[in-house]
Amino acid sequence: MTATDTTADAAVPPARDPGPGREPLLEIKGLTVDYGEGAGAVHAVDNVDITLHRAETLGLAGESGSGKSTLAHAVTRLLRPPGRITGGQVLYHRRAKDGGPVPPPVDVLAMNPAELRAFRWEEIAIVFQSAMNALNPVHNVAAQIADTLRAHRPGITREQCRERAAHLLTTVGVPAARMKAYPHELSGGMRQRVMIAMALALDPDVLVLDEPTTALDVVVQREVLAELVRLREEFGFAVLFITHDLSLLLEVADRVAIMYAGRLVESAPAQAVYHEPEHPYTRGLVGSFPPLRGPRRELTGIGGSPPDLRSLPPGCAFSPRCGHAFDRCRRDIPLLRVPPAAPERLVACHLDDPDGGSDAT
Amino acid sequence: MRPDDPVLEARDVSRHYPVRHVGRRGVVHAVDDVSLALFRGRITAVVGESGSGKSTIARVLARLEPPTSGELRLDGEPVGKPRGQAFRKYLGQVQMIFQDPFASLNPIHTVEHHIARPLKLHGPPRSKAEVHAEVLALLERVSLTPAEQFARKRPHELSGGQRQRVSIARALAVRPEVLLADEPVSMLDVSIRLGVLNLLQRLGHDDGLALLYITHDIASARYFADSVQVMYAGRLVEGGPAEAVTQEPAHPYTRLLIDSAPDPDRRGVLDGGRAERLGEAPDLSDPPSGCRFHPRCPLAMPVCEEKAPPKFSVGGGAGEEHWAACWLHAPEEQQEQAQEQEAQDQHPMTTGRR
Numbered sequence: 125m126t127a128t129d130t131t132a133d134a135a136v137p138p139a140r141d142p143g144p145g146r147e148p149l150l151e152i153k154g155l156t157v158d159y160g161e162g163a164g165a166v167h168a169v170d171n172v173d174i175t176l177h178r179a180e181t182l183g184l185a186g187e188s189g190s191g192k193s194t195l196a197h198a199v200t201r202l203l204r205p206p207g208r209i210t211g212g213q214v215l216y217h218r219r220a221k222d223g224g225p226v227p228p229p230v231d232v233l234a235m236n237p238a239e240l241r242a243f244r245w246e247e248i249a250i251v252f253q254s255a256m257n258a259l260n261p262v263h264n265v266a267a268q269i270a271d272t273l274r275a276h277r278p279g280i281t282r283e284q285c286r287e288r289a290a291h292l293l294t295t296v297g298v299p300a301a302r303m304k305a306y307p308h309e310l311s312g313g314m315r316q317r318v319m320i321a322m323a324l325a326l327d328p329d330v331l332v333l334d335e336p337t338t339a340l341d342v343v344v345q346r347e348v349l350a351e352l353v354r355l356r357e358e359f360g361f362a363v364l365f366i367t368h369d370l371s372l373l374l375e376v377a378d379r380v381a382i383m384y385a386g387r388l389v390e391s392a393p394a395q396a397v398y399h400e401p402e403h404p405y406t407r408g409l410v411g412s413f414p415p416l417r418g419p420r421r422e423l424t425g426i427g428g429s430p431p432d433l434r435s436l437p438p439g440c441a442f443s444p445r446c447g448h449a450f451d452r453c454r455r456d457i458p459l460l461r462v463p464p465a466a467p468e469r470l471v472a473c474h475l476d477d478p479d480g481g482s483d484a485t
Numbered sequence: 486m487r488p489d490d491p492v493l494e495a496r497d498v499s500r501h502y503p504v505r506h507v508g509r510r511g512v513v514h515a516v517d518d519v520s521l522a523l524f525r526g527r528i529t530a531v532v533g534e535s536g537s538g539k540s541t542i543a544r545v546l547a548r549l550e551p552p553t554s555g556e557l558r559l560d561g562e563p564v565g566k567p568r569g570q571a572f573r574k575y576l577g578q579v580q581m582i583f584q585d586p587f588a589s590l591n592p593i594h595t596v597e598h599h600i601a602r603p604l605k606l607h608g609p610p611r612s613k614a615e616v617h618a619e620v621l622a623l624l625e626r627v628s629l630t631p632a633e634q635f636a637r638k639r640p641h642e643l644s645g646g647q648r649q650r651v652s653i654a655r656a657l658a659v660r661p662e663v664l665l666a667d668e669p670v671s672m673l674d675v676s677i678r679l680g681v682l683n684l685l686q687r688l689g690h691d692d693g694l695a696l697l698y699i700t701h702d703i704a705s706a707r708y709f710a711d712s713v714q715v716m717y718a719g720r721l722v723e724g725g726p727a728e729a730v731t732q733e734p735a736h737p738y739t740r741l742l743i744d745s746a747p748d749p750d751r752r753g754v755l756d757g758g759r760a761e762r763l764g765e766a767p768d769l770s771d772p773p774s775g776c777r778f779h780p781r782c783p784l785a786m787p788v789c790e791e792k793a794p795p796k797f798s799v800g801g802g803a804g805e806e807h808w809a810a811c812w813l814h815a816p817e818e819q820q821e822q823a824q825e826q827e828a829q830d831q832h833p834m835t836t837g838r839r
Contacts, residue, residue: 187674187675187676188645188674313765341534341701341766342534342701342745342746343534343741343742343745345745345747346744346745368674368675369675370675371747371748371749372747374747374752375747375748375751375752376747394749394752395752398749409675409676412675412676412679413704414704414705414707414708414709415704415748415750416703416707416743416746417732417750418750420708420728423679424679425676425677425678425679425680425683426676426677426679427680429646429677430644430674430676430677
């Protein structure tokens with residue numbers, strides 16, 4: 125207790141060693157994804173740096189076209205043409221094996237197909253928005269979970285498969301009696317639970333959730349979220365939670381990253397994003413959703429239209445909609461930096477930039 | 486007709502859909518005995534989950550489908566059969582905006598064509614120049630400026646919010662008295678929802694349209710509607726002034742709905758403990774007896790299973806009664822009856838505990 129007190133009193137150096145709770149797990153560095161080729165190419169994800177730490181829930185928010193889903197697909201190497209990863213690294217930090225040395229991180233983007241097959245499901249699993257499309261309609265759910273198990277655990281017996289599938293389904297709150305149900309016989313919430321069960325089948329370290337509850341009703345969404353929070357506590361996996369629903373992220377995520385037009389504009393602890401959003405876009409987003417409880421507050425919203433990636437303005441992509449934009453915003457693309465007042469966050473905005481006056485570039 | 490009479494009214498409207506399974510016939514009770522009144526200059530929200538029948542209500546009011554039973558009244562007059570002059574007039578007075586602006590506009594036509602068409606079909610004869618001027622005025626009314634430029638665009642050149650504004654302009658072209666908006670912003674990005682909702686609010690409050698706002702998002706209903714009606718499994722369960730319904734919900738279902746909405750101010754509520762199973766909405770081809778919420782209701786009493794609760798007043802204000810269709814709010818004598826019955830049923834347990 126005293127030890128933590130002293131560290132809290134001492135000024136925290138910005139580049140200190142990550143503590144045990146801040147062990148990086150998935151480091152996305154300079155990731156760029158293009159759709160199309162040559163001059164007509166669109167940068168759907170543009171030079172994004174983001175780190176997911178062990179056992180953390182990182183929320184990724186953004187509007188349609190902000191690149192958040194493309195990012196998820198790129199990280200899991202599920203991107204389909206015309207999407208192409210044109211730059212960057214996705215470093216995955218494996219756990220040390222039983223007291224051995226920590227293995228060097230591997231670049232997911234450099235993996236060959238065999239390595240990828242072993243990596244997916246085993247270490248990273250993804251749950252998509254539409255469970256109906258992700259599940260095979262002609263197989264029952266237990267068989268689909270068994271498929272995953274058999275592919276990754278050769279030699280597993282039929283009986284073990286069945287037991288594991290039953291265990292997984294009960295873990296996520298699907299009664300074991302529904303094991304033999306086909307996807308169409310399950311409700312939307314149940315299907316999404318099955319998807320989560322399947323994702324957890326091989327006990328991955330990272331769970332990527334791409335709009336996992338968007339297609340569900342609020343009451344069911346609540347149940348699935350509560351289940352996820354509980355499972356995370358039980359299994360200790362890290363979550364990359366992607367959604368356009370910022371209010372949901374602010375409630376469940378530890379850290380929230382906001383994307384706009386393919387770039388990261390702000391990343392900060394959820395409470396900081398909610399109470400003191402720094403980037404004007406984040407401020408606009410937080411001021412766009414009406415609160416259900418408490419006093420009615422003025423909603424500000426964001427003027428203008430979402431950006432067209434085919435013809436982005438020079439400089440900051442948000443500048444045409446920003447009430448604080450000045451000359452530099454229309455000229456230079458702001459880079460992510462740590463604001464002096466808040467070492468916990470990253471903001472890509474020229475406002476309050478100490479170098480703002482001088483034209484460094 | 487007095488100014489504070491409802492413009493459009495649904496009285497005990499039901500809508501059932503026939504279904505045929507192998508060897509079995511039945512009906513889905515999509516909407517049952519719903520009474521709803523829309524007033525000039527007022528925004529009425531109908532809030533419910535998918536499958537609650539909220540869109541069916543809008544479709545019945547727009548007369549896209551006939552009610553199975555019950556009656557619609559426009560300006561106090563019962564409406565007739567869906568044909569002929571009177572029906573045309575009705576369609577001119579009651580307009581609908583759909584959820585998906587990507588599907589409700591024709592990709593091969595310009596914005597001008599979309600808006601000019603109702604003008605030509607419904608309005609008095611106009612010259613080409615007059616129609617064009619009217620189109621521009623409508624585009625300006627929905628803040629699509631410069632209007633000249635937008636008039637020439639096709640849907641694919643517009644963002645979701647702009648498309649929805651075109652749908653609104655198209656609905657306004659026939660100068661309706663009632664606007665039915667079915668989830669008008671749920672397909673739009675968060676940052677532009679507010680703009681479209683503010684536009685709708687302006688049309689209601691400043692231009693005096695009667696507005697029906699169908700949504701699953703109770704928080705937005707609190708902000709943009711004057712009155713909120715909550716729908717569950719085909720029936721209205723609670724209604725009243727927006728602030729009263731959202732801040733002091735009386736029906737257990739409304740409470741569940743509000744408790745389920747994500748709320749950054751309640752961080753950590755989900756942490757720890759097994760997720761509570763709240764159950765799911767019932768199958769409407771075989772709805773539960775009595776109150777349709779009773780199988781999920783934590784406060785259910787025996788009477789809830791037997792008799793469907795009528796509307797009970799739970800307060801009021803802002804010129805509107807706050808009511809809930811729930812036996813918990815039955816006045817004394819009715820509640821006593823209910824409690825007596827409950828006491829009888831639970832008698833062995835109470836004595837056992839003593």
